[in-house]
Amino acid sequence: MALALAPCAPGRLGYYALVCGASLPRSAALGALGVLLSPPAGFHAGGKLGRLAGLLSLISSAGSLLVSASALRTAREHELSVSPADGLRGRLDARLAPRTVVFASGKGRQFNADIYAPTGGHTSRVGVVVVHGGAWRHGDKGENAPFSRWLAAHGFLVADIQYSLATERDWLAAVDDIKAAISYVRQHAAELNIDPQRIVILGRSAGGHLALLAAYTADVALRPWRVVALYAPTDLVQLYQHARGQQGRDLREGLHALIGGPPADNRAAYQSASPVQRVPGDAPPTLLIHGRSDTSVPVEHSRRLYRILRRAGARAELIELPFARHAFDLVPEGLWACITAQALLKFAANTQPRARPGG
The missing domain is CATH 3.40.50.1820 (Alpha/Beta hydrolase fold, catalytic domain)
Structure with a gap:
């Protein structure tokens, strides 16, 4: 059966949140940090589109972190040795x-x-x-x-x-x-x-x-x-x-x-x-x-x-x-x-x- 990854949030946002959350947990954290540290002027420069892109990036990163945290919690419940670096x-x-x-x-x-x-x-x-x-x-x-x-x-x-x-x-x-x-x-x-x-x-x-x-x-x-x-x-x-x-x-x-x-x-x-x-x-x-x-x-x-x-x-x-x-x-x-x-x-x-x- 083909690889099927569907969103936990609407549209492609959820797709990327799931993929990144399961495969690249550190990049999710870095992405969220980047959005939070970006100067407000960066959002205003792009108008509504820039603000929307920033918001979507933040939500996607948060979704990734949620999936990663769930994965690590499941590993602990079953006494498995898994860390974010893995x-x-x-x-x-x-x-x-x-x-x-x-x-x-x-x-x-x-x-x-x-x-x-x-x-x-x-x-x-x-x-x-x-x-x-x-x-x-x-x-x-x-x-x-x-x-x-x-x-x-x-x-x-x-x-x-x-x-x-x-x-x-x-x-x-x-x-x-x-x-x-x-x-x-x-x-x-x-x-x-x-x-x-x-x-x-x-x-x-x-x-x-x-x-x-x-x-x-x-x-x-x-x-x-x-x-x-x-x-x-x-x-x-x-x-x-x-x-x-x-x-x-x-x-x-x-x-x-x-x-x-x-x-x-x-x-x-x-x-x-x-x-x-x-x-x-x-x-x-x-x-x-x-x-x-x-x-x-x-x-x-x-x-x-x-x-x-x-x-x-x-x-x-x-x-x-x-x-x-x-x-x-x-x-x-x-x-x-x-x-x-x-x-x-x-x-x-x-x-x-x-x-x-x-x-």
């Missing part, structure tokens, strides 16, 4: 380059994975299989390479994979491809220097939906150690019914291709392909991260799955990001991306994921 540099190493391997082939197709090996002499011996988004019809491995490099720099082995898109086959094929990737990483664990029993699936958006299905339907031999879903749809009937606007049309077209038509024609298939309907009694520990301002896939998708997991006795954690929209982690320098990365580090190291207060 939102600027993102602690990413662009020098880490992957090698590409074939992890599955057949029927005239082969599926590749970009392998990012841990660097700097440190390894957590944890493997992370990354599943891209794209409304089930689009996308490819490498869509968030900076995040994969960040994980590798912090000791993870990352396999960023391709899978069957809905335009090629059906959702079962895509889930099977993810399971094949888990099998490949597990079979090559010695070569990759990881623990074969410590494999995490990380999926974004539609990829998060598929990652959850793969984790919850896999046989014991292929079951991942952990599953992480970012802004993932978990109830496809609900997603279809609430899709609106251009993004909604894209989602519905993706669901038509994935399932073979609308829910009215095949409700059972929609339910079968919904993670909320597939939670097993022994579900692997699950981390859900979702923006509260996501209009493409509302946060209720993660909230509902979280409640079902907790009722089933599964270990689960839900992190809700105030003001964050869909695809919030695709800005690698942003605080939302840093919170996501730190949450994954903690989740992979923690044998008992912490329940959300009141959950």
Whole structure:
């Protein structure tokens, strides 16, 4: 699904406030300071236009600071080590380059994975299989390479994979491809220097939906150690019914291709392909991260799955990001991306994921 950033204030002002607030917190502070320190004559020189520009700049900076403060408060609530400086540099190493391997082939197709090996002499011996988004019809491995490099720099082995898109086959094929990737990483664990029993699936958006299905339907031999879903749809009937606007049309077209038509024609298939309907009694520990301002896939998708997991006795954690929209982690320098990365580090190291207060 495409990056969707919408305003928290009218017009483009809110857009820039959200983007800057999540990605450049210091620039917001400097912008506000600049406006406050500008001589009054500067406003009068431009007449009404100058005063309006100054006011908008101040409001935008205030919005940016509000978003940044909310991000840092969320990090503290979940005991994550994130600071405003992280939102600027993102602690990413662009020098880490992957090698590409074939992890599955057949029927005239082969599926590749970009392998990012841990660097700097440190390894957590944890493997992370990354599943891209794209409304089930689009996308490819490498869509968030900076995040994969960040994980590798912090000791993870990352396999960023391709899978069957809905335009090629059906959702079962895509889930099977993810399971094949888990099998490949597990079979090559010695070569990759990881623990074969410590494999995490990380999926974004539609990829998060598929990652959850793969984790919850896999046989014991292929079951991942952990599953992480970012802004993932978990109830496809609900997603279809609430899709609106251009993004909604894209989602519905993706669901038509994935399932073979609308829910009215095949409700059972929609339910079968919904993670909320597939939670097993022994579900692997699950981390859900979702923006509260996501209009493409509302946060209720993660909230509902979280409640079902907790009722089933599964270990689960839900992190809700105030003001964050869909695809919030695709800005690698942003605080939302840093919170996501730190949450994954903690989740992979923690044998008992912490329940959300009141959950």
